[in-house]
Amino acid sequence: MAVLGALPPGVRCRPIREADREGVVDCLCRGFPERDRSYWIQALSRLSQRPPVAEFPQYGLALEKADRIVGVVLTLYTSYPGQQGDEVRCNLSSWSVDAEFRPYGAKLVTTILKRRDVTYTNISPAPATLKANWALGFRPFTTGLFAFLPAFSPGISHSSALRSCRVLEARSDLAEMAMLSDGERYILSEHAALGCLSLICICNGAAFPFVLMPRRIWRGLIPCYQVIYCRSLADLSRCAGAMGRFLLRSGILLCVVDAKESIAGLFGWYRHNRGLKYFKGPRPPSLGDLTFTELVIFGP
The missing domain is CATH 3.40.630 (Aminopeptidase)
Structure with a gap:
């Protein structure tokens, strides 16, 4: 079962920094062995070129243990103009946690989901994560x-x-x-x-x-x-x-x-x-x- 409380000593959850790229790519390659390393290098490069949205992280969040990246979730934030102000949407992607730290993997997502004014999406959930998605409040916006x-x-x-x-x-x-x-x-x-x-x-x-x-x-x-x-x-x-x-x-x-x-x-x-694609927040995507x-x- 995912652990939603405090992290153990020596493990911390923090925003991914520019200097973390190699460690993040290493972690993603471990979690998604079917993907070529060049795929993740390009993914982070393209994230770095996206315009920042307010105070939200440019890349996502990482779990770190002794200066080593042991978990990652990437975030793609976009601001859309609306009739009642800008609407912020965040696509959660590439949730990967090393086996030893998997019980703490949900901490990555729950930390991101704290904002109630943001609509979060998960458009490619792995079958093994569907129960966790429902427990976190995600619901399908397409069937x-x-x-x-x-x-x-x-x-x-x-x-x-x-x-x-x-x-x-x-x-x-x-x-x-x-x-x-x-x-x-x-x-x-x-x-x-x-x-x-x-x-x-x-x-x-x-x-x-x-x-x-x-x-x-x-x-x-x-x-x-x-x-x-x-x-x-x-x-x-x-x-x-x-x-x-x-x-x-x-x-x-x-x-x-x-x-x-x-x-x-x-x-x-x-x-x-x-x-199937899922959302959580005030407004599902069309x-x-x-x-x-x-x-x-x-x-x-």
């Missing part, structure tokens, strides 16, 4: 994945106006970028720099932003795009046909998006209990919003 063929999706409406939607790849010099909010322009530009496909769909004089991430699913056999950002699943359905025709240029037929059921207007199938999470920053 499965919806795989769909956008080029064959009729959308919510069959009007000729919607069939004539055009799709553009987002660029800083694109005039249509001005049709989006500052926050959406930032999301599109930052995710494009991280290797995602950032798109703007223009329909009936309105602009709809989307971010898609290239993936390979079903044991790496099938290329597809995962929806990283859309304003709503209704917008995704509205623009799916136009996006699908755009994606056909690169030979991609399939997309996947987090969902709780089949999505009206999209031609595809819902897979229950696939890709379905179709995985912006600035480990999936994008670290890679699949």
Whole structure:
């Protein structure tokens, strides 16, 4: 059972510092032997380039014993502008604790979870940690994945106006970028720099932003795009046909998006209990919003 009380003498929980990089990578390699060391080196490098959010840690927290890193949890904090002030979201990732100190591993997470004004997410929980997630108050904000063929999706409406939607790849010099909010322009530009496909769909004089991430699913056999950002699943359905025709240029037929059921207007199938993702806090992320999470920053 996880120990939530005081740590034993000589063991302390503290923010990860820049000088800890090698020790953190060593610990993560021990905890995730299936990952190459270069994966974690890139992960920490990208975390170092993220803009700091208030007083929150840049990298996450570590358990330390005699100047040796024996436990790690990485944190990806992002501030989103909202109608009632900025909303802070934290994606918890890569929870790894050496076997000898595993009873104290929950201390890493409970220390982070003290802020009630922050929404915390866990988008890739290991099966062995699910009971701990529930005990810590995490609940699913998605119950499965919806795989769909956008080029064959009729959308919510069959009007000729919607069939004539055009799709553009987002660029800083694109005039249509001005049709989006500052926050959406930032999301599109930052995710494009991280290797995602950032798109703007223009329909009936309105602009709809989307971010898609290239993936390979079903044991790496099938290329597809995962929806990283859309304003709503209704917008995704509205623009799916136009996006699908755009994606056909690169030979991609399939997309996947987090969902709780089949999505009206999209031609595809819902897979229950696939890709479950969890949250704790005042506001769960919208379905179709995985912006600035480990999936994008670290890679699949």
